[in-house]
Amino acid sequence: MPTSTGDPYVPQPVHRTIRIPRSTPQYDDSGHSLSSSPIPPEISTKSNNSHQIGTTTKWSTRKKVTVGVIIAAVCIVIIVVIIVAVLLTRRSSTTTTASTTASTTVTYVWWSFDNVTTDSYGVYDGQFVNGATYSPNSGTIPYLGQGRALSVTAAQNQSFQVSTSFLSLASTSFTIEAWIYPMTVTGDNGIMGQCQCTSCSNQCFYFLIRSSKLYVGFTLNDISGLTTMTVNTWYHIAFVYNSVTQQQILYLNGVQDNIKSNSAAYQGTNGTFIIGSATYFPSTTFLNGYIDNVKIQTRAKSATEVLTAASLIAYYSFDLPSPTNDNGPNGLTGSSTNAA
Numbered sequence: 001m002p003t004s005t006g007d008p009y010v011p012q013p014v015h016r017t018i019r020i021p022r023s024t025p026q027y028d029d030s031g032h033s034l035s036s037s038p039i040p041p042e043i044s045t046k047s048n049n050s051h052q053i054g055t056t057t058k059w060s061t062r063k064k065v066t067v068g069v070i071i072a073a074v075c076i077v078i079i080v081v082i083i084v085a086v087l088l089t090r091r092s093s094t095t096t097t098a099s100t101t102a103s104t105t106v107t108y109v110w111w112s113f114d115n116v117t118t119d120s121y122g123v124y125d126g127q128f129v130n131g132a133t134y135s136p137n138s139g140t141i142p143y144l145g146q147g148r149a150l151s152v153t154a155a156q157n158q159s160f161q162v163s164t165s166f167l168s169l170a171s172t173s174f175t176i177e178a179w180i181y182p183m184t185v186t187g188d189n190g191i192m193g194q195c196q197c198t199s200c201s202n203q204c205f206y207f208l209i210r211s212s213k214l215y216v217g218f219t220l221n222d223i224s225g226l227t228t229m230t231v232n233t234w235y236h237i238a239f240v241y242n243s244v245t246q247q248q249i250l251y252l253n254g255v256q257d258n259i260k261s262n263s264a265a266y267q268g269t270n271g272t273f274i275i276g277s278a279t280y281f282p283s284t285t286f287l288n289g290y291i292d293n294v295k296i297q298t299r300a301k302s303a304t305e306v307l308t309a310a311s312l313i314a315y316y317s318f319d320l321p322s323p324t325n326d327n328g329p330n331g332l333t334g335s336s337t338n339a340a
Contacts, residue, residue: 114147149292159276192276236310254310
């Protein structure tokens with residue numbers, strides 16, 4: 001519409017406020033509410049010729065990127081942790097299986113020296129060296145009961161050597177026991193041993209009498225007995241290495257003579273097992289006397305088992321099919337006469 005001044009009319013935006021009346025609840029004849037509509041807020045609309053366009057700020061974009069990077073990093077860390085855990089579990093399982101397998105396979109060796117140089121289990125047979133022989137008959141050595149013993153003379157470098165299969169004691173528990181009758185206890189007197197490298201740690205095993213006491217070691221990993229020994233006396237000697245507890249234990253006549261903890265395992269994987277001498281860096285020493293009933297097992301015997309071997313003379317169960325067999329440590333098998 002033209003103005004009174006004659007200026008042309010310019011349309012202006014119309015601002016209107018639309019109000020929606022509140023709804024009034026409806027009631028039936030009994031006074032119950034039939035329906036009720038929510039009361040909407042006041043709606044204000046503006047009409048103009050412009051259109052609203054959405055905008056995105058730089059901060060919003062950076063925030064999204066940062067959140068995405070953080071989420072990706074967390075996912076990667078979780079995946080890596082899972083993979084490492086699985087690998088460690090498999091490695092632990094493999095190690096456990098290997099240890100279990102090794103512990104269930106036990107090697108038994110027994111040299112009785114009853115006029116034979118063979119292993120009673122038929123695997124680790126040996127031979128005399130430099131004129132070693134058997135002891136006199138049992139009448140002059142009461143302990144023997146029956147049979148003989150290995151007789152060695154140090155001055156002639158006499159010994160008994162395993163001439164067949166390699167006897168492996170590496171990286172495992174083992175027990176070595178024997179009866180000995182030393183005629184010399186001063187200085188070094190080798191009883192038995194096995195050596196791969198005289199100057200390498202844990203690669204030489206030696207069992208000897210040193211200055212009247214038992215002495216055992218793996219090269220730079222040794223244990224010495226505490227009891228003083230005398231000549232011309234029978235002794236039961238035993239050495240136990242426990243790979244689980246990493247302990248070296250010495251026994252004399254069935255009683256613990258000394259113990260050493262934190263001891264690494266023997267690592268010798270080569271070398272002849274010798275009885276009657278031992279190589280202790282830098283030299284080899286020999287025994288004067290008798291050695292009998294040398295037994296080796298690749299397991300750690302308990303203190304009770306060692307005491308039984310040292311103190312039990314014989315055990316006869318009289319059970320079939322071998323009623324006269326000695327089930328004790330010395331194999332003193334008997335015979336029956338006029339038995340039913």
